[in-house]
Amino acid sequence: MSFGAPVRAVLAILGTLGLSVAAAVSPASAAGGTPTTPTQLFNGYRNCSTDADRPTYLPSRGNVVVEGIPGTADTTDSSPLTARYQVWPVGDPARTETVTHDRAVPGREATAILPGDLLADGQTYAWRAQTVAGDAASDWSATCYVTIDDTVPANAPAVSSPNYPPDRWNQGGDPVTIRLNAGGADDVAGFQYSWTGSLETIVLADIGDQGIPRPRDPYADPDHFARTDAPGGSATVDLIPPYGGAVTLWVRSLDRAYNPSETTSYRFYVSPTPPTVTPADPAPGFGDTTTFTLRPDAALQARSPVVSYSVHTSGGSDGDRTFEVAAAADGTATTQLTLDGVTGEQLDVTSRSADGWVSDPASWGIDYDTTPTVASEAYPENGSGGGAGVPGTFTFTPKVKGVVSYTYSFNTEPEVTVAAGADGGASIDWTPASAGSYDLQVHATTRSGIQLTTYDYSFTVD
Template structure:
């Protein structure tokens, strides 16, 4: 999401195409159409205020973009027109500055820039628009009122927290209460904050026909909050993005034009509140369902009872998966898992409390050797024996249960699959055609179709 004070993010719209086509035709071709007063008036991509006592506050150091949708009574064509904009200080209506946008398309926003040298910081201005087609002009629109504010708040806000002081390790569980204060900047009307140092940038999406769709930043409480009065303060209740360690909230003040102060921060520390993870047996067997008991951190449970757990499995056959488990009244939970990662599997478990607190993760893991054991009566592993034309038998024995077959290859030749016997073993005969170094690669496949880890067996033929 884009937010922020001085940068205005404007997205492309279908109106751009209409404007570019209009530029190829002279506005004089619209002489037979009666122009109508522009509608959909915006300034700085924010709504026009027609109330002189409640002007829109805008930054205009690079001039001020104003716009409206021109129209004509010609409903059969789309001949270009011009849009004329006039601006004047409300204290002196005789000081009028006029800007004309030519080659505008009826029905689409026509943007023009009121020059910065005509707009004084701190002054309130009125502006209006009219459509011009050939020698005819529409009535003027009702005036829009803006106050120019090119000056950002003079001081950074102050930040304090009564329940998470900065110089100690805090017990997690409760949302963090923050008080943000304008710190003497009487033009501050709100604050922007984030757990990331790069604060969002305020922007405006552009809809059909180039019409801006301004959104009040304070409608997004994840990042913005209003002050209780100009130059006042605001109180936040936030859950940190992670459950333990050093936390930092970044904050700046905003004035009525959404100019931002310099950014300041508040840092504090939170001790671990991770749950514990205990399997029913110390070393769960590969592929066999095992019950795991999840228990909350005792201090967290007393402060904010745990209501659920998020269990992420890493390294299993189904890829990384996440399972949510509800907690019992005492904060514990049980989950049954069949661990089937051919090299091992890991669990990453967080708990969530009734007050929204998400803990740091507890980790539990196990390693598995699912390669088959290989033995030969003639050709020992990493040894030298036999000879060219001397057959040898190679026997495969599983380390895990449920093996249905073995797939092997000598010296990179095409793979061959053989079924496992009654004791889940298999034997194959092989006769070397050359002496020297050779190798065998073999892996087992389970009854459920899982291809287990491969084993490389090296030997030398005399």
């Protein structure tokens, strides 16, 4: 479950189950179907805290969900049960209120919403659960404690960096040390940050089998979250920026209920650190296999040795692909590629250093024209000639090596394939049945089965 609108959507569904105030029921003594104390207790899709000195902090926003799994001693009995929940202010137990989840399914989480008019910002509440089956009731569960926190942190966080100061260019290669401070907001428990400017909705739990929440700890993701060293305190993190140039980190504080503060942005500048990409042949032909040498940025290599490269190729006959190449001790690497993109091919290469730094990409590309050359004396391109019943010869000549056949079609007639000669060329004889405009479409196919780019040859029959 996420912290925000998705929770409210779940609550809207639960509202159809109805809430009711229950009358007193005596504990059961019958065997078999004896109600058992609810297990798997959660509040706000977070674990129940049974320590009154360490309650779970939750925003109410008019709805606090509590839940547990009701059941009976007879685990084969699927008769509906009632899950009953009592809640009271810790400082005023006389104000106890009761809500129920009627017709709950044994063995599945049964949710209920605590009375919104009871909950107040800053107050701590206790709640417990009980299973009711007919006139029988289980023992009460352990008591859980929650504190309602609907107040966002008063101040935006303070952000600084000792090794990447703002407003000037910094040599890339070292992780960016970011110092985060609550800025005087004494209830801050941590920070959330992002390089993209989008601070995502915080996901606090997934829902597993039997509806049991699986709580997540956002702070287990150090790329986006950090805990404070004390309530209202600070944190220091080392981060790798996603690119060079002008870089901005967006940060907001989070209190114990994950209420977010206003956002602070920290902008600094990183000198680009792309590698160099050099082919053995500076102008390889279509279908050639070429060795590429990858070299690290010198300043980057001096900071932390490059250990690998990520190579992304696009335009080739196999489609886009990405692969890793290990670097030698001096940071260089080589890789062989067959360039068979019918319109060309591009390489985008980033380096990765031992300290985790990922460089800006370096790009290398080449364009190819793989259309055949088409010629005809009787029917010149973009001209007119011949006539109805007048035969003409069309010659196909390749621009690339390895062509074994040509496939052609006049206007919308069915395609015809002819073999290429030893020189890769071919010719055909064609006789028009009538005068008018014609469009000849031709493409070549290579020995490896690659269909090359189609050429359109237009002419007019007199």
